[in-house]
Amino acid sequence: MTQGITRVLYIDLSSLTFEIKDRADLSPYMGGTGLGCQLLAEESHLSQDPLAPEQPIIFSRGTLSPYFPAATQVAAVFRSPLTGHLAESFAGGSLAAAMSLARLNALVIKGRADRPVRITVGPRIVHIKKADPIYGTGTEECLRELYDLDPSPGLRSIMVIGQAGEKTVRFADLVLDRYWRFGGSGAGALFGSKNLKSLMVYGDRSLPIPDVNAAVYREVFENIHNRLVHSELMPLLHELGTVINLEKMQSMMALPSRNGREPQFNALPSFTAQSLAEKHLVRQLACTGCPVGCVHVGYYRRMYGSESFEFEESHLPYDYTTVYALGSQLGLETPGDFWALWEKVSGYGLDPLAAGAALGWLTEAFMQGLVNEQDTGTAIGFGYTEGYLHALDGLVGGETPLYRDLARGATFAALRWGGVDYVTEINHRATTGLHTGYDSLLSLAMGFKQPEFVHPLPPCTNQEPERVVNNLIAREAANCLLDSMGVCRLVNQVYDYKTVSRALKSLGYKLSPRQLKISSYELYNIKQGINRAFGLDPARTNIPYRFFNIPTAQGLLEQNRLAEMLDILAKQTWAADKEGIIPG
Amino acid sequence: MGKCIACYSCSFACAREVMKSFSPQYAAIRIKTRGGLQSKLTADICRACKNPPCAEACPYEALVPRVGGGVKLISDKCTGCENCIPACPVGYIIMNPVQEKIVMCIHCGICSKYCPHDVLRLEEVDDICWTQDSCEQ
Numbered sequence: 001m002t003q004g005i006t007r008v009l010y011i012d013l014s015s016l017t018f019e020i021k022d023r024a025d026l027s028p029y030m031g032g033t034g035l036g037c038q039l040l041a042e043e044s045h046l047s048q049d050p051l052a053p054e055q056p057i058i059f060s061r062g063t064l065s066p067y068f069p070a071a072t073q074v075a076a077v078f079r080s081p082l083t084g085h086l087a088e089s090f091a092g093g094s095l096a097a098a099m100s101l102a103r104l105n106a107l108v109i110k111g112r113a114d115r116p117v118r119i120t121v122g123p124r125i126v127h128i129k130k131a132d133p134i135y136g137t138g139t140e141e142c143l144r145e146l147y148d149l150d151p152s153p154g155l156r157s158i159m160v161i162g163q164a165g166e167k168t169v170r171f172a173d174l175v176l177d178r179y180w181r182f183g184g185s186g187a188g189a190l191f192g193s194k195n196l197k198s199l200m201v202y203g204d205r206s207l208p209i210p211d212v213n214a215a216v217y218r219e220v221f222e223n224i225h226n227r228l229v230h231s232e233l234m235p236l237l238h239e240l241g242t243v244i245n246l247e248k249m250q251s252m253m254a255l256p257s258r259n260g261r262e263p264q265f266n267a268l269p270s271f272t273a274q275s276l277a278e279k280h281l282v283r284q285l286a287c288t289g290c291p292v293g294c295v296h297v298g299y300y301r302r303m304y305g306s307e308s309f310e311f312e313e314s315h316l317p318y319d320y321t322t323v324y325a326l327g328s329q330l331g332l333e334t335p336g337d338f339w340a341l342w343e344k345v346s347g348y349g350l351d352p353l354a355a356g357a358a359l360g361w362l363t364e365a366f367m368q369g370l371v372n373e374q375d376t377g378t379a380i381g382f383g384y385t386e387g388y389l390h391a392l393d394g395l396v397g398g399e400t401p402l403y404r405d406l407a408r409g410a411t412f413a414a415l416r417w418g419g420v421d422y423v424t425e426i427n428h429r430a431t432t433g434l435h436t437g438y439d440s441l442l443s444l445a446m447g448f449k450q451p452e453f454v455h456p457l458p459p460c461t462n463q464e465p466e467r468v469v470n471n472l473i474a475r476e477a478a479n480c481l482l483d484s485m486g487v488c489r490l491v492n493q494v495y496d497y498k499t500v501s502r503a504l505k506s507l508g509y510k511l512s513p514r515q516l517k518i519s520s521y522e523l524y525n526i527k528q529g530i531n532r533a534f535g536l537d538p539a540r541t542n543i544p545y546r547f548f549n550i551p552t553a554q555g556l557l558e559q560n561r562l563a564e565m566l567d568i569l570a571k572q573t574w575a576a577d578k579e580g581i582i583p584g
Numbered sequence: 585m586g587k588c589i590a591c592y593s594c595s596f597a598c599a600r601e602v603m604k605s606f607s608p609q610y611a612a613i614r615i616k617t618r619g620g621l622q623s624k625l626t627a628d629i630c631r632a633c634k635n636p637p638c639a640e641a642c643p644y645e646a647l648v649p650r651v652g653g654g655v656k657l658i659s660d661k662c663t664g665c666e667n668c669i670p671a672c673p674v675g676y677i678i679m680n681p682v683q684e685k686i687v688m689c690i691h692c693g694i695c696s697k698y699c700p701h702d703v704l705r706l707e708e709v710d711d712i713c714w715t716q717d718s719c720e721q
Binding site: 154 | 698
């Protein structure tokens with residue numbers, strides 16, 4: 001690690017060239033989100049469509065990766081083709097470690113190749129190779145091909161798109177190392193628009209620990225490791241995973257079903273964390289450098305035909321959001337239906353949340369007669385898996401005008417075909433199924449992430465709008481810092497300002513907890529400055545009426561109250577007074 | 585190894601504590617996948633042979649058989665000749681290209697301390713049970 005120097009690899013697919021820059025001017029932005037946002041601000045073209053060839057996608061690793069446990073997340077930063085706003089998407093796998101061992105802080109990809117290509121990046125090479133034969137493959141098959149096509153020394157990480165990304169479906173994901181994904185904002189569509197099928201990064205460089213820091217580093221590492229493995233969340237995250245939230249959310253009235261038409265997920269007894277673990281869980285996996293192991297892989301087998309005893313098997317990761325988005329949201333009855341749908345969504349490389357929102361809207365539009373069987377090619381209904389599987393084929397294949405609109409997201413389709421009142425998206429972002437109250441809607445509006453584990457909240461009448469907003473901004477600012485450090489959101493309570501300060505000190509950075517707190521608000525402001533340039537205005541956010549009919553942990557929400565909070569949020573965020581909003 | 589979750593905590597621990605490096609690929613225990621994460625995981629680790637072929641292959645006496653199995657690497661004597669690499673029956677030995685010496689496990693057990701899933705365990709071996717002959721006695 002060279003102190004103060006940020007190494008950025010720029011790849012231009014239009015000219016098939018690359019350049020490495022060692023920059024000293026980027027250190028104030030740290031890594032992860034902060035660094036990614038700064039590079040995006042430098043490279044992004046405001047006047048161009050998000051899928052224009054010039055638009056960049058940036059991968060930026062956190063400052064603490066891979067030096068500390070659970071600092072495993074790489075930020076993908078770009079202008080979202082789904083929302084038009086800033087997209088920051090995080091994934092773990094082996095990518096952060098591979099980037100470190102390739103001595104890269106960030107990677108910027110722009111331009112468009114004139115034919116399908118794939119990129120391999122190592123410490124000594126950047127190869128842009130033709131990918132015609134693997135174009136058209138699903139994510140799982142493509143990864144299998146690539147593991148053998150490009151054997152590499154050292155630690156390796158591969159991300160691919162499926163057919164959805166190739167067809168620039170605006171909510172296509174990037175699938176990373178089989179069980180992780182850069183999800184939710186259309187990173188896969190960006191790859192597709194560049195004719196880029198895959199990106200492999202491997203690293204085998206040696207990174208010696210400087211003697212001067214060794215003792216402090218080991219002590220800080222030990223401290224964080226012990227706090228992590230002895231955390232009360234560890235057994236939950238490892239043994240059963242985030243699906244344990246399903247029952248908790250249901251009991252808090254925060255798990256809506258059937259596109260928000262019903263307040264409870266009726267089939268939950270078949271989908272409890274316990275039941276999924278007993279019947280489907282085959283293994284837990286961890287990101288490289290994290291002792292938690294929160295990725296849960298389930299087993300699904302499908303019989304060919306109806307009477308033979310021949311099976312095809314799939315191993316698929318599952319978590320709270322996938323079960324919510326493709327199970328509860330669509331009213332599926334059995335885990336078998338869920339696996340079948342998730343296998344299709346995952347294979348195409350679609351985002352499960354956005355796909356669930358799209359299919360949820362489609363179901364109601366079909367029920368209300370806004371769209372018919374000519375538009376869909378099939379009957380559509382809650383719990384009717386066959387119809388959904390057919391609809392996904394139609395959507396990725398762009399078979400009808402309806403599907404071509406739906407490939408731009410549920411909100412886009414609803415604006416064309418009607419039914420905007422029951423779209424379960426805000427600012428084109430699909431709900432994550434954690435309906436805790438005002439904070440969850442405000443988070444969606446702004447693109448903030450919600451905490452995976454939610455504690456019971458007081459009823460909404462007890463909360464002053466300003467307080468809700470200020471708490472939300474404080475949480476998001478702290479997250480901005482951790483996102484720049486590369487720390488996984490699931491364990492962020494272990495990384496308080498003091499711990500981050502000590503960890504940075506052991507790596508040679510001198511930043512006090514107070515300075516880090518100020519930095520976190522600065523990072524928040526940088527991020528929201530980009531969002532503002534991209535046209536996001538919280539005060540002018542349209543919230544579909546359905547959200548005021550969906551019960552939340554705080555009861556039913558009031559439109560006026562939410563509008564008031566959005567106004568406050570706009571004023572607080574756009575105030576551009578960096579110090580002004582820093583409490584304490 | 586069926587319980588391994590591929591967190592690489594063992595490799596990082598060895599790299600950090602023994603090799604004084606952040607780089608897990610030159611640690612003395614290395615976790616690997618074959619065919620991606622869908623397949624099972626394997627660990628490249630010294631099996632502590634009782635009659636270590638690597639020591640027999642070393643022309644410089646840099647690998648000295650240890651009581652209880654395995655070898656001790658005398659780093660100053662290692663020239664990086666790589667004779668031991670093909671001699672290892674499980675293909676465990678690799679070169680550290682920076683140091684130009686081989687990587688060898690010292691059987692300290694630090695990897696097992698950081699394993700969160702009880703895959704690894706440090707076992708004390710009976711010193712007397714060093715050769716087949718002495719066991720029979």
